Amino acid sequence: xxxxxxxxxxxxxxxxxxxxxxxxxxxxxxxxxxxxxxxxxxxxxxxxxxxxxxxxxxxxxxxxxxxxxxxxxxxxxxxxxxxxxxxxxxxxxxxxxxxxxxxxxxxxxxxxxxxxxxxxxxxxxxxxxxxxxxxxxxxxxxxxxxxxxxxxxxxxxxxxxxxxxxxxxxxxxxxxxxxxxxxxxxxxxxxxxxxxxxxxxxxxxxxxxxxxxxxxxxxxxxxxxxxxxxxxxxxxxxxxxxxxxxxxxxxxxxxxxxxxxxxxxxx
Amino acid sequence: xxxxxxxxxxxxxxxxxxxxxxxxxxxxxxxxxxxxxxxxxxxxxxxxxxxxxxxxxxxxxxxxxxxxxxxxxxxxxxxxxxxxxxxxxxxxxxxxxxxxxxxxxxxxxxxxxxxxxxxxxxxxxxxxxxxxxxxxxxxxxxxxxxxxxxxxxxxxxxxxxxxxxxxxxxxxxxxxxxxxxxxxxxxxxxxxxxxxxxxxxxxxxxxxxxxxxxxxxxxxxxxxxxxxxxxxxxxxxxxxxxxxxxxxxxxxx
Numbered sequence: 001x002x003x004x005x006x007x008x009x010x011x012x013x014x015x016x017x018x019x020x021x022x023x024x025x026x027x028x029x030x031x032x033x034x035x036x037x038x039x040x041x042x043x044x045x046x047x048x049x050x051x052x053x054x055x056x057x058x059x060x061x062x063x064x065x066x067x068x069x070x071x072x073x074x075x076x077x078x079x080x081x082x083x084x085x086x087x088x089x090x091x092x093x094x095x096x097x098x099x100x101x102x103x104x105x106x107x108x109x110x111x112x113x114x115x116x117x118x119x120x121x122x123x124x125x126x127x128x129x130x131x132x133x134x135x136x137x138x139x140x141x142x143x144x145x146x147x148x149x150x151x152x153x154x155x156x157x158x159x160x161x162x163x164x165x166x167x168x169x170x171x172x173x174x175x176x177x178x179x180x181x182x183x184x185x186x187x188x189x190x191x192x193x194x195x196x197x198x199x200x201x202x203x204x205x206x207x208x209x210x211x212x213x214x215x216x217x218x219x220x221x222x223x224x225x226x227x228x229x230x231x232x233x234x235x236x237x238x239x240x241x242x243x244x245x246x247x248x249x250x251x252x253x254x255x256x257x258x259x260x261x262x263x264x265x266x267x
Numbered sequence: 268x269x270x271x272x273x274x275x276x277x278x279x280x281x282x283x284x285x286x287x288x289x290x291x292x293x294x295x296x297x298x299x300x301x302x303x304x305x306x307x308x309x310x311x312x313x314x315x316x317x318x319x320x321x322x323x324x325x326x327x328x329x330x331x332x333x334x335x336x337x338x339x340x341x342x343x344x345x346x347x348x349x350x351x352x353x354x355x356x357x358x359x360x361x362x363x364x365x366x367x368x369x370x371x372x373x374x375x376x377x378x379x380x381x382x383x384x385x386x387x388x389x390x391x392x393x394x395x396x397x398x399x400x401x402x403x404x405x406x407x408x409x410x411x412x413x414x415x416x417x418x419x420x421x422x423x424x425x426x427x428x429x430x431x432x433x434x435x436x437x438x439x440x441x442x443x444x445x446x447x448x449x450x451x452x453x454x455x456x457x458x459x460x461x462x463x464x465x466x467x468x469x470x471x472x473x474x475x476x477x478x479x480x481x482x483x484x485x486x487x488x489x490x491x492x493x494x495x496x497x498x499x500x501x502x503x504x505x506x507x508x509x510x511x512x513x514x515x516x517x518x519x520x
Contacts, residue, residue: 216480216488222466224490226480251519 013037014062016083018054019047024117024257025091027109028055029080031100031125031235032178033167035062038099042237045246051253052091056083058105060174065145069173073181080105084113093117093257097197097249099237100125100207101178104185110196111188117257118195120249122236124215126186127208128178136176145169189218195256196221199229199236199245206234225252280304281429283324285353289317291384292358293517294351297322298367298499299392299442301430302329305366309501312510318517319358323350325368327438328430336412336437340445347372351380360384362517364461366501367392367471368442371449374479378455385459385520386485387513389500393446393479394472404443408436428499456483461516463509465496489516 014035026046028039036043036055043053059079060071080098088094097120098106104126110119148170196219200212216226227248232239237246281302293313295306303310303322310320326342327335355361363373363380364387371392377383395401407414414434460483462476476490491512496504 213481216490217477219477221490222492222494224480224488226485226488226490228484228486228488230486 014057016055016057017043019043019052020090021047021052022050023052023092024050024253025052025054025087025094026253027080027084027087027094027096028053028237029083029096029098029102029105030055030058030061031098031102031123033061033068033171033174034099034102038235038238039097039102040238041242042097042246042249045243046250046253049250051250052087054083054087056080058102065167065169065171068167068171069144071174072177073184076101076105076177076181077108080109084109095120095253095257097122099123100234101181104181107185107188107192108181110194111191114194116194118197118252119192120197120199120252121215122199122245123201123204123207123234124185124198124211125178125207126182126189126211126214128182129206129208133175133179136172136179140173140176143172145171186214186218189215190220193220193222195223195252196225197249197252198224198226199248200226201229201232201234201236201239201241203229203231204234204236223256280307281324281329283322283350284310285321286310286314286319287357288314288319290319290357290359291317291517292319292321292354292361293387294347294354294361294363294373295320295322295387296347296363296365296369296372297325297328297430298365298369298390299438300328300332300335300435301366301428304427304429305499306369306501308506309510309513313514313517316514319354321350321354323347325372327435332413332431332433332435332438335431336435338438338441340441340448343368343372343441343445344375347376348379351376355382362387364388364513366390367498368445371442371445374456375445375449375452377458378449378452381457383458385461385517386456387461387516388463388479389509390464390468390471390498391462391475391479392442392471393450393475395443395446396468396470396472400439401443404436404439408440411436427502450478453479453482454484457485459487459516459520460485460489461513462488462490463500463512464492465498465500465504466492466494467497467504468500470498487520 030038039055047053059075060068095118096106096109099122103121103124106119229241232241281304297303297305314320327338362385365373366389370388377386416434493505500509
């Protein structure tokens with residue numbers, strides 16, 4: 001067994017999970033072609049500190065290439081909305097966090113749910129580094145998938161949490177849907193007023209370097225916190241600096257959703 | 268006679284101060300035409316909690332507006348630099364910060380001293396809000412030494428603010444020059460950065476905090492908007508909250 005196939009076995013459990021805890025809930029949304037495993041270390045860290053954590057599996061994900069291609073951004077949004085509603089029923093205050101495409105869905109939820117205690121955007125994928133995504137809205141009518149181009153960073157490829165390497169080929173209609181979601185999220189950012197945490201890495205090879213700064217420029221929140229990592233690859237919640245990310249995330253939840261959090265303006 | 272009273276200065280304690288305490292130092296710089304009184308409440312708050320605090324008086328301030336008009340921005344930087352060295356000589360770590368022009372100077376100083384532990388900016392005057400003033404000040408400054416302040420900071424809730432009640436235009440032109448310099452250096456800033464601004468601020472442009480968030484390269488940044496506060500976030504509105512946020516920022520690093 002090569003290392004890569006071994007990793008695929010490790011990636012083989014894409015199941016969503018709910019870790020019951022206190023009255024503050026955190027929804028963690030995985031990325032494009034990913035699974036809730038990408039969020040597991042962060043989820044366990046937060047759960048160990050008394051928070052209720054839910055990590056849904058987005059429609060079309062964690063299965064086959066075909067399933068990926070047959071679900072679009074509207075269904076991903078619906079999946080995130082449903083998971084949020086479910087968590088909201090269990091908890092008094094909810095913070096939503098998302099990785100990569102999950103952060104785009106988090107932006108969606110943040111713009112539509114001003115009652116959120118806060119949002120955490122991990123490696124916000126406003127723009128992909130690969131130009132090919134610009135062609136996918138056309139390409140999707142001719143091709144279902146293309147040969148993969150391994151351009152993601154080593155850390156991401158070797159990460160057992162990453163499902164992304166799990167597909168043997170790259171889905172094209174799904175990529176076109178991702179592009180659609182990116183466009184919408186870029187616009188929705190300026191409607192966000194809830195407290196926001198942005199985590200981005202300067203070694204990220206998957207999204208463009210301007211993603212972090214542009215996210216920070218567009219947010220309208222009264223409280224914005226930003227962590228800039230050096231070594232991590234795209235999967236900041238599972239990379240070499242994940243513990244720092246987890247500690248900052250917990251502090252963010254404590255500040256804006258926890259009992260100790262100060263009452264903010266407008267309350 | 269009336270003009271003379273406008274040129275009059277201090278009625279309140281506006282001298283520089285240096286209060287010794289622990290090994291963590293905080294350098295706090297007042298704003299344009301103001302005095303260290305502007306940062307005094309924050310300084311007292313931090314000193315009570317064990318921080319050594321230094322608040323210098325910038326050249327041309329606390330004297331007369333005429334004297335201020337003779338200052339260049341380099342003079343302000345040099346004065347703050349001196350205060351920084353004095354504080355750094357007896358401290359393990361030094362935070363630097365300031366209100367308005369003071370925040371702008373702190374950002375400048377941070378680009379020269381990478382060892383600074385963190386930067387605290389309160390309504391940093393990176394860009395002035397009034398488009399008219401951005402054009403008018405450099406033009407007028409060539410002909411007229413002073414102008415009336417459009418939004419006198421000492422009015423209303425801010426009755427405690429002290430400093431010149433008129434605008435020394437040549438000094439204001441220096442402020443605009445320093446803004447251009449600092450805007451060109453933002454990506455040299457890598458230290459933890461705190462930005463606090465009031466939503467009712469009439470002096471500093473509202474895009475400044477998001478610029479700072481987007482263009483500096485700090486590993487850690489916090490931006491906080493205070494809804495009821497105007498320009499003098501350390502004196503009015505939610506000044507107590509601004510102090511708490513500053514303390515929290517420093518203690519978490």
